[in-house]
Amino acid sequence: MKIADLDRLKIHYTDEGDPEGAPIVFANSLGTDLRLWDKLVPLLPAGLRIIRYDKRGHGLTEGTPAPYSMGTLISDVEALLDHLKVKDALFVGLSIGGMIGQGLAVKRLDLVRALVISNSAAKMGTAEMWHDRIAKCRAEGVASIAAPTMERWFGKKFRATPELAAWQNMLARQELEGYTGCCAAIAGTDFYTPTSGLRLPCLGIAGTEDGASPPDLVRETVDLVPGSRLELIRGAGHLPCVEKPEEYARILSDFIKETGHVQ
Numbered sequence: 001m002k003i004a005d006l007d008r009l010k011i012h013y014t015d016e017g018d019p020e021g022a023p024i025v026f027a028n029s030l031g032t033d034l035r036l037w038d039k040l041v042p043l044l045p046a047g048l049r050i051i052r053y054d055k056r057g058h059g060l061t062e063g064t065p066a067p068y069s070m071g072t073l074i075s076d077v078e079a080l081l082d083h084l085k086v087k088d089a090l091f092v093g094l095s096i097g098g099m100i101g102q103g104l105a106v107k108r109l110d111l112v113r114a115l116v117i118s119n120s121a122a123k124m125g126t127a128e129m130w131h132d133r134i135a136k137c138r139a140e141g142v143a144s145i146a147a148p149t150m151e152r153w154f155g156k157k158f159r160a161t162p163e164l165a166a167w168q169n170m171l172a173r174q175e176l177e178g179y180t181g182c183c184a185a186i187a188g189t190d191f192y193t194p195t196s197g198l199r200l201p202c203l204g205i206a207g208t209e210d211g212a213s214p215p216d217l218v219r220e221t222v223d224l225v226p227g228s229r230l231e232l233i234r235g236a237g238h239l240p241c242v243e244k245p246e247e248y249a250r251i252l253s254d255f256i257k258e259t260g261h262v263q
C-alpha cells in the first residue's frame, strides 16, 4: 500500500508499470475508489507508469469534513503529482475525475500533456440537484441512494450481472463526508470558460446509456478544446471502464499512441 503523507492530506495511491515510463494518471468518479480501473490497467500498452489515487474522503485516502471545493480536489492531485515528481502525464479523469483533470490542466499544464474527459463535462447537473442529493444523504445515509444510482452507473445488461452488487456495496459503504464533500465541489463547478482556453490533445469518452453524463453533454465540453474528438461506447453507462474494459482500453490505447505517449 502506498500513502503520500502530504502536508495537506494523506493520499492513498498506486504507482505501477515502468517507473521510467511515460506517466498516465487516473482520477476516479464520485463514490468509487481506484479499483474503478482494475480491469483496464492490465489491458494498457507496456511502457507506461500507471498512477491511480483515491480522492479526498474516498477509498483509503484521508477524509475531511464536507464541503469540499473543486479547487481543493485539484490541489490534492497537484500535490500528489509534485510529490511523485510526475510531469507531462496523460490524465484520464472519469466524471468528477474529468472535472479535476480539466482544472488541473488549466492550472498546471506542465503536469498534464494530454487529457481524457471520460463521462464528464465542464458542468454537471444543477447546484440545486446536488444540494438535494447532499440533503438526502445527510438525512438517510449514502446507502439510501445506492440502488437508484446503479441505473446511472451501468447499462441494462450489466445491471443483470452478479458484479452489480459489488459496485452497489462500494457506494453504499462510501463515507458520508467524502461523498457529500465531492457533491458540493461538483455543485460549485462550471469550467466552460477555463476549459475553452485549453490547448492540448484531448479525447472524450461517453457511454450511450450514461444517465449521469449523456454523450451530448460530454460532446459539448470536448468540443471546447480544438482538435479533440469524442468516442462513444455503445450499451455502456457512466462507468464504461468497468462495463466494457476491452473497448475502453482500445480507445485509450489508440489515444496514447496517437499522442506519442508510448510508441
Ligand SMILES: O=C(O)CC1=CCC(=O)O1
Binding pocket: 028, 029, 030, 031, 094, 095, 096, 097, 124, 149, 152, 186, 212, 238
Ligand atoms: O453518481 C452519479 O450520479 C454519477 C456521478 C456524477 C459525478 C460523478 O463523479 O459521478
